[in-house]
Amino acid sequence: MGTEEIIEMTGKYQMANYARSPVAFVRGEGARLFDAEGREYLDFLGGIAVALLGHTHPEVTRAITVQARNLLHASNLFHVPVQSEAARLISEGTIGGKVFLCNSGTEANEAAIKLARKWTADRGKEGAHEFIVLEGSFHGRTYGGLSATGQPKFHKGFEPMLPGFVTIPFGDIAALEDALTERTCAFLFEPIQGENGVRMHPPDYLQEAERICREKGVLFVADEIQTGLGRTGAMLACERFGVAPDIVTLAKGLANGLPLGAVVARDEVAAAFGPGSHGSTFGGNPVCCAAAKVVLETLRSPGFLAEVSRKGDLFRNGLSELATHRTDIRRVRGMGLMLAIEMEVETKEIAQRCLQNGLVVNATSGNVLRFLPPLTVNDGEIRQALVLLRASLPAGGRK
């Protein structure tokens, strides 16, 4: 099937809820994608931070093939060894404590919201059900995740949102202090706002926020769905900011492209989920868990995370260098291999031009170009991406 035919079929049979670019990908290998016409692309979006180890990583393919031969699904009414092994690696690699497995980021946030409310209610604080969330945040598309998302554009047409979510300004520690009351259950945040254009908190904001939450007995909940699992050069971005959340949510690259989400909570908090309190038919699917094991073992192999930091610096320096030759790049943002350029102009068309030139990137937040390449990207591919990016930027923005 050619691209045109594929596009036509998508339009005929799938709802139009995605603004899709006119490209159909049929194969991937490492940091490369190939379209239906056989054209090659450098993938600096990685399925929006999903292809952590690159596309069709041989060990992931082997692990999921072996697991598919043994068992696809058994039910969470029983024990499934590969699930417990994945949970052990998630727990050990993050904050310790216990893990709940689900299928996506928004489901992980739903579970975290329920867990935080249940833990708080179990302590006799029935009225403390509110979540403090940040302007510009993105936490998913189901009603819990959507209500927690501090961007009205995502709510439009879907109101009313769930009660109990209080949005405060980004980067304003006094606003957080004021917002925490006897009704507060938790503060939910992304260590770096991803969808909102790789937006970093002011220095020390998260440390201050943690201190205030501890003082007030409010749960400190990190959505590391985009920032976690090595993306910033540490297993969790929270480590890079010197904070230790009570609950962490993960998804995206956890199973390198298969659907798997996780909530990790300190033992004491995790205990609030007793039998029957929460669940999922498919959550912790054995094939997804087999892939997650390879991802987690790779992330903790010696030197892997240091390499992410080194390659992140290489890419960042290249972007900064590019910015010195241009009038239309305001700043470079991000950490590790979660980077972005904030521009003076809208970036949608630039992202399309990148695509035409063979570089997959993402325009977000109006004037931001976001880069989330596989963590296994190599130096040559980073240099090639910089060349393609330079060639895709508007001629008018050169100095």
Ligand SMILES: Cc1ncc(COP(=O)(O)O)c(C=O)c1O
């Ligand atoms: C920080 C964050 N939280 C939650 C989500 C929702 O994840 P999913 O699309 O898997 O439901 C995303 C997705 O982009 C995200 O970036």
